[in-house]
């Protein structure tokens with residue numbers, strides 16, 4: 138099944154073994170995020186928490 142990343146827009150082929158496969162199959166609007174973007178977000182959030190106080194820094198939206 139072809140799926141598009143909600144963030145970078147890159148199309149990927151996923152198999153039924155993929156953790157998001159059933160969610161996407163049930164809901165085509167499911168906000169899928171590719172592995173690359175998921176890792177990037179996780180990294181950015183961790184970095185932000187290290188540098189800024191969570192209360193003084195709004196959520197990253199990209």
Ligand SMILES: [Zn+2]
Pocket residue numbers: 142143144145146147170171172173174175
């Ligand atoms: Zn992506």
